Amino acid sequence: MQKFTPQRIWILIGYAAAAAALFSAPLFVSDFRLNLLAKFLAFAIVALGLDLIWGYTGILSLGHGIFFGLGAYAMAMYLKLEASGGKPPDFMGWSGLKELPLFWQPFQSFWFAVAMGIVIPALLALILGYVTFRNRIRGVYFTILTQALVIITTTLLIGQQAFTGGTNGLTGYSTVLGFSIGSPETKRVLYYITVVALIGIFVFCRYVIGSRFGKVLRAIRDGENRVRFIGYNPAIYQMVVFTISAAIAGIAGMLFVLHVGIISPSMLGIVPSIEMVLWVAIGGRGTLIGAALGAILMNWAKSEFSTAYPQGWLFFMGLLFVVVVVFMPKGVAGLVSQIKFRKKRREPKHEGVRNPAV
Amino acid sequence: MELFLLQLFNGLSISSILLLVALGLAITFGLMKVINMAHGELIMIGAYSTYLTQNLFHDYLPKSMFDWYFVLAVPVSFAIAFVFGLILEMSLIRFLYGRPLDSLLATWGVGLVLQQLARSIFGAPNVAVTSPAWLNGGLKIMDGTLLPYKRLFIIALVIACLVAMYFYIYRSHEGRRMRAVMQNRDMAACLGVSTRRVDAMTFAIGSGIAGIAGCALTLLGPIGPSLGTYYIVDAFMVVVLGGVGKLVGTVLGAMGIGMFNTLFEYWTNASLGKVLVFVCIVAFLQWKPMGLVAMRSRSLD
Amino acid sequence: MKESAILLCDDVTVEFDGFKAVQGMNLKLEKGELRFLIGPNGAGKTTMLDVICGKVRPSMGRVTFHGKVDITKKKEHQIAELGIGRKFQAPSIFPSMTVIENLEIAMRQKRSVFATLFAKMAEEERSRIDGQLEMIGLQQKAQWRAGGLSHGEKQWLEIGMMLLQEPEILLLDEPVAGMTDKETDKTGELLHRIARKRSVVVVEHDMEFVRNFASKVTVMHEGRLLKEGSMDEVQRDDRVAEVYLGKRRDADVSRSTA
Numbered sequence: 001m002q003k004f005t006p007q008r009i010w011i012l013i014g015y016a017a018a019a020a021a022l023f024s025a026p027l028f029v030s031d032f033r034l035n036l037l038a039k040f041l042a043f044a045i046v047a048l049g050l051d052l053i054w055g056y057t058g059i060l061s062l063g064h065g066i067f068f069g070l071g072a073y074a075m076a077m078y079l080k081l082e083a084s085g086g087k088p089p090d091f092m093g094w095s096g097l098k099e100l101p102l103f104w105q106p107f108q109s110f111w112f113a114v115a116m117g118i119v120i121p122a123l124l125a126l127i128l129g130y131v132t133f134r135n136r137i138r139g140v141y142f143t144i145l146t147q148a149l150v151i152i153t154t155t156l157l158i159g160q161q162a163f164t165g166g167t168n169g170l171t172g173y174s175t176v177l178g179f180s181i182g183s184p185e186t187k188r189v190l191y192y193i194t195v196v197a198l199i200g201i202f203v204f205c206r207y208v209i210g211s212r213f214g215k216v217l218r219a220i221r222d223g224e225n226r227v228r229f230i231g232y233n234p235a236i237y238q239m240v241v242f243t244i245s246a247a248i249a250g251i252a253g254m255l256f257v258l259h260v261g262i263i264s265p266s267m268l269g270i271v272p273s274i275e276m277v278l279w280v281a282i283g284g285r286g287t288l289i290g291a292a293l294g295a296i297l298m299n300w301a302k303s304e305f306s307t308a309y310p311q312g313w314l315f316f317m318g319l320l321f322v323v324v325v326v327f328m329p330k331g332v333a334g335l336v337s338q339i340k341f342r343k344k345r346r347e348p349k350h351e352g353v354r355n356p357a358v
Numbered sequence: 359m360e361l362f363l364l365q366l367f368n369g370l371s372i373s374s375i376l377l378l379v380a381l382g383l384a385i386t387f388g389l390m391k392v393i394n395m396a397h398g399e400l401i402m403i404g405a406y407s408t409y410l411t412q413n414l415f416h417d418y419l420p421k422s423m424f425d426w427y428f429v430l431a432v433p434v435s436f437a438i439a440f441v442f443g444l445i446l447e448m449s450l451i452r453f454l455y456g457r458p459l460d461s462l463l464a465t466w467g468v469g470l471v472l473q474q475l476a477r478s479i480f481g482a483p484n485v486a487v488t489s490p491a492w493l494n495g496g497l498k499i500m501d502g503t504l505l506p507y508k509r510l511f512i513i514a515l516v517i518a519c520l521v522a523m524y525f526y527i528y529r530s531h532e533g534r535r536m537r538a539v540m541q542n543r544d545m546a547a548c549l550g551v552s553t554r555r556v557d558a559m560t561f562a563i564g565s566g567i568a569g570i571a572g573c574a575l576t577l578l579g580p581i582g583p584s585l586g587t588y589y590i591v592d593a594f595m596v597v598v599l600g601g602v603g604k605l606v607g608t609v610l611g612a613m614g615i616g617m618f619n620t621l622f623e624y625w626t627n628a629s630l631g632k633v634l635v636f637v638c639i640v641a642f643l644q645w646k647p648m649g650l651v652a653m654r655s656r657s658l659d
Numbered sequence: 660m661k662e663s664a665i666l667l668c669d670d671v672t673v674e675f676d677g678f679k680a681v682q683g684m685n686l687k688l689e690k691g692e693l694r695f696l697i698g699p700n701g702a703g704k705t706t707m708l709d710v711i712c713g714k715v716r717p718s719m720g721r722v723t724f725h726g727k728v729d730i731t732k733k734k735e736h737q738i739a740e741l742g743i744g745r746k747f748q749a750p751s752i753f754p755s756m757t758v759i760e761n762l763e764i765a766m767r768q769k770r771s772v773f774a775t776l777f778a779k780m781a782e783e784e785r786s787r788i789d790g791q792l793e794m795i796g797l798q799q800k801a802q803w804r805a806g807g808l809s810h811g812e813k814q815w816l817e818i819g820m821m822l823l824q825e826p827e828i829l830l831l832d833e834p835v836a837g838m839t840d841k842e843t844d845k846t847g848e849l850l851h852r853i854a855r856k857r858s859v860v861v862v863e864h865d866m867e868f869v870r871n872f873a874s875k876v877t878v879m880h881e882g883r884l885l886k887e888g889s890m891d892e893v894q895r896d897d898r899v900a901e902v903y904l905g906k907r908r909d910a911d912v913s914r915s916t917a
């Protein structure tokens with residue numbers, strides 16, 4: 001169906017070059033840098049999922065830190081058990097827990113942990129989506145509820161120390177499937193897995209937004225009520241896309257834990273959740289490549305500057321939020337296409353998408 | 359019986375704090391549909407204003423006067439938060455009307471900047487504010503049941519704020535203009551109401567009330583740059599649960615959350631209690647998606 | 660209940676905060692009928708359409724489709740799926756999507772998540788969309804963002820979307836409001852063509868426009884049915900003239916319209 005216009009060919013070449021660069025990166029960068037890059041790529045995966053729901057469907061979730069975190073915790077539970085050889089991990093002993101709790105036991109299996117790292121976030125999103133979208137609780141109300149979800153999940157994780165490791169979270173892993181988790185070889189393999197996951201999810205998201213399903217999502221963003229009168233049930237669509245988005249965040253969380261070696265409640269709280277939104281906002285909501293690049297660039301900048309000027313970084317991030325939202329609501333990707341538009345000078349001026357008719 | 363009374367009082371006390379924090383939001387969010395995530399930081403500003411007033415009294419006035427600093431701190435907190443709110447509205451919020459989600463993100467950025475400012479001015483560690491002596495101690499209603507004066511004072515403060523707001527909104531010229539703009543902006547503008555002025559005033563008043571809330575919070579413990587973040591989401595939940603656009607809803611929402619919170623925390627523990635409250639709120643929204651007091655109108659969205 | 664009635668509104672009452680926008684309204688629509696709903700401002704015409712398409716739930720009364728389905732129990736999307744399409748007064752298209760995308764999702768098709776996720780544009784679907792584009796005269800602008808169309812073009816696009824939905828009943832709310840004379844003529848032509856195949860209910864203010872069609876007119880006033888009949892009959896009716904010219908008997912001045 002799609003024609004190969006010159007522009008399209010250039011875009012494809014661009015993607016191919018990016019993929020090649022990602023695959024060959026281990027040849028050029030140090031192990032330390034590679035590990036950082038792997039972490040950023042995991043964040044880029046979250047950004048893709050977030051863009052699906054915010055950029056394309058117009059629903060702002062400030063709860064993606066939780067979905068990300070639940071994936072991470074699932075994987076961390078497996079790693080913790082592998083490190084302790086199936087016995088109750090150290091922190092349980094400190095809290096006086098002698099037996100391994102029942103819900104911990106199946107996490108001795110790697111594949112069970114992987115499945116749960118996707119299913120649990122997805123299920124949580126499905127439940128929250130079901131009780132909100134069905135009743136047309138949307139817009140800022142939904143956003144506030146997702147934020148409340150973040151608060152209660154983190155309080156729960158901190159409060160139930162014996163089961164979750166409390167504020168310290170879960171850390172101190174040794175091996176994954178028998179391979180030493182700290183060795184450069186394992187790290188390299190994990191990096192490749194992350195690249196494959198990123199590309200796979202990118203292609204998947206491309207397919208979703210290009211499909212008729214994706215068009216309905218955009219229609220929901222433009223005017224949810226109108227969609228209803230055409231005969232679609234927006235609630236179902238919103239639930240499904242929210243669930244997909246949460247599952248993607250869960251995958252990213254699992255990869256994150258493998259690279260970073262720790263997960264704690266502070267990594268999935270209010271601030272990290274809203275930071276994820278910032279990545280997408282800066283890169284450009286409504287373009288997948290923008291969201292992914294935004295995540296990578298922002299985290300790169302953060303790792304460069306935040307260690308040197310931790311105070312300045314927060315200041316900068318706050319200002320960035322204001323600037324991006326007020327002056328470039330479509331992010332860097334929007335800026336790029338605006339420049340292209342100016343060159344071609346076609347089509348009338350952009351009309352407000354944010355104020356849908358109906 | 360004693361236990362029951364004490365729990366009831368605790369619930370009332372938590373409700374009053376929630377209400378004080380949420381009142382300002384009820385104005386900015388409920389009436390203006392602006393999601394001000396920097397509301398928590400305006401509370402923080404109010405708290406630090408109280409801290410500064412205390413320091414001034416301590417340094418420049420005789421010791422006998424010190425206890426009265428708090429009387430001045432309430433209006434000072436209001437005024438400073440009011441000014442901050444006014445600046446915020448005129449420089450940023452007014453570009454974001456009709457874009458609630460964007461206003462949420464931008465004001466969150468503002469909140470981050472304000473927190474950082476506070477950290478560089480006052481330092482990251484919490485600072486303590488000495489409560490005036492006349493608020494120490496409590497009212498003894500029976501053996502073993504002491505109602506602290508501080509808590510009673512906060513309850514009284516909330517009632518005072520509510521009454522003042524009621525009179526302002528429903529009984530004053532300014533309030534009438536405000537309601538007119540909120541109900542039908544274009545019509546109000548046609549009738550010669552300066553909507554820009556009304557918007558700015560409304561937002562600033564909401565911010566000022568946040569300042570008062572901050573002032574009250576200094577009675578409960580030390581304050582720090584991230585003081586507001588502990589309250590902001592709870593405050594939004596109050597407004598969501600209460601329904602948008604009516605003060606009664608906010609009052610009921612705060613009472614509901616405060617009471618249930620106390621009850622659940624007594625039954626279980628702090629973290630599970632919070633979860634149960636959230637579950638209850640969501641369950642309640644299943645029944646009434648628009649909140650406790652919903653305004654039904656012809657022109658929904 | 661006769662076989663031919665496709666839609667039957669029975670004693671419908673709608674209340675908004677104590678204000679009765681529609682009170683005890685009856686309306687019967689035959690298969691293939693073109694019906695105009697007229698009346699002064701605040702007569703409850705739009706509310707009546709809202710009831711039929713499920714946007715507003717009546718506090719009393721029944722609306723039955725094909726004599727068996729009670730519409731007041733259904734949700735908006737289910738009603739649309741049953742075959743009742745609604746065009747709103749303000750053009751409500753999806754501005755950030757292209758014209759052709761607008762038509763594509765409006766087209767009659769399976770509307771489940773699963774179906775749309777794997778839908779491929781079939782040859783037959785493409786020709787249907789092309790045909791519709793031609794009918795509404797937007798072939799040249801198929802790839803435009805719908806937000807960039809003129810007011811009239813948006814209205815036609817919305818009509819086109821509705822037709823692709825292939826509803827049995829079409830509800831149009833002031834389709835020619837804000838149109839130039841030329842656009843109005845073109846819309847009238849479109850409407851003639853549409854009415855051949857389907858039942859249509861049109862809310863209209865423009866009497867000249869209504870007169871072009873030899874069809875039944877229902878006059879509403881203050882939420883009630885005032886008169887039903889041909890345009891000539893309606894125009895000769897004293898009460899209708901009163902309502903439009905504002906000569907009210909004292910007894911009638913019990914309620915003012917909003």
